[in-house]
Amino acid sequence: MTNEPIDLETLRRGARLAGFTWSDAELEEIRPQVETTLRLMRALEAAPVGDVEPTTHYRTV
């Protein structure tokens, strides 16, 4: 995943892969927030999680 701005074609492809057919206007509207979201996801990828196991069901006793 890069830091480059996301173009419309990439947005269309991403939405299609997720099973949605949104209009170009709908995709353009969310483009800035998608870029922010992807920046946050990159931060997540860089998080120092080591070999910590993911939490699934939270601590039910």
Next chain:
Amino acid sequence: MVELFWASMTELARMIATKAVSPVEVVRAHLDRIAALDGDLRAYITVCDDAALEAARAAEAALMSGQPVGPLHGVPYALKDLYDTAGLRTTGGSRIFADRVPAKDATVAQRLSRAGGILLGKLNMVEFAYGPEGLNPHYGDARNPWDRSVQRMAGGSSSGSGVAVAAGLAPGALGSDTGGSIRIPASLCGITGLKPTYGRVSRAGVLPLAWSMDHVGPMTRTVADSALMLGAMAGYDPADASTSVLPVPDYLAALSGDVKGLRVGLLRGFFLDGAAPQVRAAVEAAATTLSRAGAVVDEVSLERMSLVSAASMAIVGSEALAYHGEFLRTRASEYDPDVARRLRLSAFIGGAHYVRAQQVRALVRDEVDAVLARRDVLLAPSTPIVAPAVGERQAMLGDGPSEVRSALIRFTRPFNLSGHPACALPCGFTDGGLPIGMQLVGRPFDEATVLRAADAFQCLTDFHVRRPVLA
């Protein structure tokens, strides 16, 4: 005598049990108050006038005939409109569910009813609980009662719960909290709100936002009332696999009013440094109040908070999209455009991000556990700002500018991610008369200690007994 609509749930329960007042008088006082004020405040989506009065008459008859009664006998309450109620529409604050009438009560609605509570109605909320400002274009924005000159945010998503309790339209209510949706409106509306430990209270029959982050809890004017409601509804539920089999303690009995020797960690760094100056000063003053009463206060920081925002977004976004995907494909135009936009963003979050977020969740949980190994509770602001005006987009925090939406959830969602219990309560007012909220966070399933500390603070202060001036 205090007006009935300002009486606490514990006072009402006592007055009803001793036949000092009738449940019918109590319910009628609240229905009259709703009729007089809710056109402006918009706390309710549905009011159950006739059913509530009928239940009150039955409660009165039961009492007069000497039948055994529950701890909430004859006491009215209201539900955020995402709790299923048999035969009564449950909209989730949406147009899509405008005519949805469940066949069965949510487990907690059943339990409150079994304890003798009387349902006044269903409360306004952010559509599908997805947003912290408390706005709703379908049913109107619930209005923060503390400012009559400017329309201010009530906080969300349990906006109607916050407004109804703060304005005397219900003595107590249930909210739900996925990133702060109980504690944010509690903070902005000047009331008490408890997010219990994940697994303490059943979510069965509650419309989900994000299954693994959703928490169900009470919103009341006093800590004692939250303890009363929690005791009536907590505990294992076979209909919710995430509920714990741990016994439910007597939360009211835990309220000793004493904090001598209680170890309180004041959360600096991400929390206090990020709060606006008046909020920071109020929370520091609260720490001093607890210290003077005998608590042992030290300062502590949580270092992994910078990861919370991304992890929460990945988890809440993915789970919310899983629930809403089909509606988003077929009925997108019926959503609040702002909610639809946020749901669409989640299509760009991958499965690996979701799992990575769950790894971060384990790290955050472990860090909070480690800090609580040497302390009984942690103290932090509930929100870094007081209620913003509707339409305000930017806020100035202690460490710089922030979008209002991000600011509102900044201090609450770490504990949705970690699952620890957290109680929000008022700890001051701004010069302009707006409430300031703090939260006390405790060990998993140790709501009793959190409530004890919060109740002791209310015994020492009067912030929770101040009332908004309403025409």
